[in-house]
Amino acid sequence: xxxxxxxxxxxxxxxxxxxxxxxxxxxxxxxxxxxxxxxxxxxxxxxxxxxxxxxxxxxxxxxxxxxxxxxxxxxxxxxxxxxxxxxxxxxxxxxxx
Amino acid sequence: xxxxxxxxxxxxxxxxxxxxxxxxxxxxxxxxxxxxxxxxxxxxxxxxxxxxxxxxxxxxxxxxxxxxxxxxxxxxxxxxxxxxxxxxxxxxxxxxxxxxxxxxxxxxxxxxxxxxxxxxxxxxxxxxxxxxxxxxxxxxxxxxxxxxxxxxxxxxxxxxxxxxxxxxxxxxxxxxxxxxxxxxxxxxxxxxxxxxxxxxxxx
Numbered sequence: 001x002x003x004x005x006x007x008x009x010x011x012x013x014x015x016x017x018x019x020x021x022x023x024x025x026x027x028x029x030x031x032x033x034x035x036x037x038x039x040x041x042x043x044x045x046x047x048x049x050x051x052x053x054x055x056x057x058x059x060x061x062x063x064x065x066x067x068x069x070x071x072x073x074x075x076x077x078x079x080x081x082x083x084x085x086x087x088x089x090x091x092x093x094x095x096x097x
Numbered sequence: 098x099x100x101x102x103x104x105x106x107x108x109x110x111x112x113x114x115x116x117x118x119x120x121x122x123x124x125x126x127x128x129x130x131x132x133x134x135x136x137x138x139x140x141x142x143x144x145x146x147x148x149x150x151x152x153x154x155x156x157x158x159x160x161x162x163x164x165x166x167x168x169x170x171x172x173x174x175x176x177x178x179x180x181x182x183x184x185x186x187x188x189x190x191x192x193x194x195x196x197x198x199x200x201x202x203x204x205x206x207x208x209x210x211x212x213x214x215x216x217x218x219x220x221x222x223x224x225x226x227x228x229x230x231x232x233x234x235x236x237x238x239x240x241x242x243x244x245x246x247x248x249x250x251x252x253x254x255x256x257x258x259x260x261x262x263x264x265x266x267x268x269x270x271x272x273x274x275x276x277x278x279x280x281x282x283x284x285x286x287x288x289x290x291x292x293x294x295x296x297x298x299x300x
Contacts, residue, residue: 014109017106017109017110017113018109018113020110021109021110021111021113021114021117022113022114022117024114025114025117025118026117026118026197029117029197033117033196033197036193036196037113037116037117038113087107087110090103090106090107091107093103094103094104094107
């Protein structure tokens with residue numbers, strides 16, 4: 001049953017899974033790009049990134065580009081490891097006869 | 098959750114990773130057309146040189162300048178066609194043409210290409226032109242290999258072929274022109290056709 005325990009509750013949602021997937025292959029991604037890629041609303045992205053930030057899986061940086069505020073996200077080492085474990089657990093579950 | 102959902106999760110992860118890091122709307126058709134432009138350009142240049150008084154190319158002649166002009170025209174038309182057809186394809190897929198992924202692709206494609214282009218221009222100015230065809234093939238191949246990390250991975254194979262042709266042209270400079278025609282003309286048509294049937298036709 002140890003496989004089941006590796007399924008991470010923090011990634012148990014399509015948007016959070018999407019956010020992590022995008023951040024795994026990009027150095028950083030800003031709010032609008034996440035919104036565009038995942039086809040979600042502002043509030044949706046905001047609440048799910050907050051949830052991931054809370055467990056220290058992603059890092060949030062707020063900055064200004066010119067006068068426009070810009071929020072960009074990147075993964076933490078903890079987040080990367082957790083996500084890798086999550087994918088491994090998913091694969092094991094799928095391959096289980 | 099059932100395993101069917103887990104499978105969906107995995108494919109969603111893959112999809113998101115690809116979509117956010119690679120620009121995949123490149124049009125195969127534009128490759129075919131670029132190849133045709135190169136073949137036409139090559140044919141005109143060949144005809145000009147062989148029917149000239151000398152029968153071969155010298156660096157400060159008028160024909161050389163016309164050949165350079167043809168070269169730029171082929172490059173310009175190819176890029177223009179590529180942009181138009183790729184924009185059309187991206188629109189059809191509901192993808193943005195100028196986003197992070199396409200910017201990254203263009204940037205990484207241009208680094209080897211511009212370095213090579215400047216190098217070739219400099220040695221042309223210094224009067225050395227024997228290796229021009231080989232250098233164009235090699236630098237273009239390197240640009241493709243570099244760009245393949247940010248687009249359809251298959252572009253890499255075209256890059257390898259161009260580099261190989263370039264190295265062969267370095268060994269046999271006399272065949273530089275013909276290898277250029279194969280690399281920029283024939284290979285583009287073959288590769289574009291392959292991509293067209295592999296990616297464009299399916300959707």
